[in-house]
Amino acid sequence: MVEGKHIFGPVASRRLGRSLGVDIVPLKVCTQNCIYCQLGIDGERTLERKEYVSADVVLEELKERVGAGVEADFVTFSGSGEPTLNSAMGKIIDGIRAITDIPVAVITNGTLLSDPAVRADCCKADLVVPSLDAGDAETFGKINFPHKDIDFDVFVDGLCEFRREYSGRMWLEVFLSEGVNASDEQVDKIGAIIERIGPDKVQLNTAVRPTVKETALRVERERLDEIAERLGGNVEVVV
Numbered sequence: 001m002v003e004g005k006h007i008f009g010p011v012a013s014r015r016l017g018r019s020l021g022v023d024i025v026p027l028k029v030c031t032q033n034c035i036y037c038q039l040g041i042d043g044e045r046t047l048e049r050k051e052y053v054s055a056d057v058v059l060e061e062l063k064e065r066v067g068a069g070v071e072a073d074f075v076t077f078s079g080s081g082e083p084t085l086n087s088a089m090g091k092i093i094d095g096i097r098a099i100t101d102i103p104v105a106v107i108t109n110g111t112l113l114s115d116p117a118v119r120a121d122c123c124k125a126d127l128v129v130p131s132l133d134a135g136d137a138e139t140f141g142k143i144n145f146p147h148k149d150i151d152f153d154v155f156v157d158g159l160c161e162f163r164r165e166y167s168g169r170m171w172l173e174v175f176l177s178e179g180v181n182a183s184d185e186q187v188d189k190i191g192a193i194i195e196r197i198g199p200d201k202v203q204l205n206t207a208v209r210p211t212v213k214e215t216a217l218r219v220e221r222e223r224l225d226e227i228a229e230r231l232g233g234n235v236e237v238v239v
């Protein structure tokens, strides 16, 4: 496996099969500072969209990997931080289409989907996996530590608006942490928001690897199954 600077893998992903990663922001450049983040440091939160990594550099690297015969089920935007902060993401997706037929996935915390330009970029992907980890603003603050200018209701409206505009597959990821957002009350509130959004699928996740903050506590499998049942619909546990 040849590792480049902005293209990594393919890695075996529980959800995406063989995933060829595309990393388009520097380490921990993100709009949030989640308690379950695995990037290992408390980063500076930002809402500034810019071309943190140049589209040309990323596409050149991808062209080399595809030319060398790399095989993958998805080319996936994920990695060091929040990919939608890169203002060239749409241009990069267009460039990927010109290089390969491998479907494109975007894993995002979803906080910038209230921005029409970000929604337009994400609409170019085959699969978008945003996160929703809280049923109200207070819990949002406790689990995701968002940038101070992110409003919970605006964030949720952005997810709903994106679903309306996007014709591709949308899977919503919910990260559950014991003592933070795994109570029946929170689950019911999250469920009501999921109903408003209407994703194709909901995936429940919990802490399985070391996280930055000890407050991200694992929810036991039995409880995850209970929560899946309580939410109803197309919900799966992915741990």
Ligand code: SF4
Residues within 6 Å of the ligand: 028, 030, 031, 032, 033, 034, 036, 037, 038, 039, 080, 081, 082, 109
């Ligand atoms: S959104 Fe992702 S990268 Fe950003 S803090 Fe949360 S887990 Fe880390």
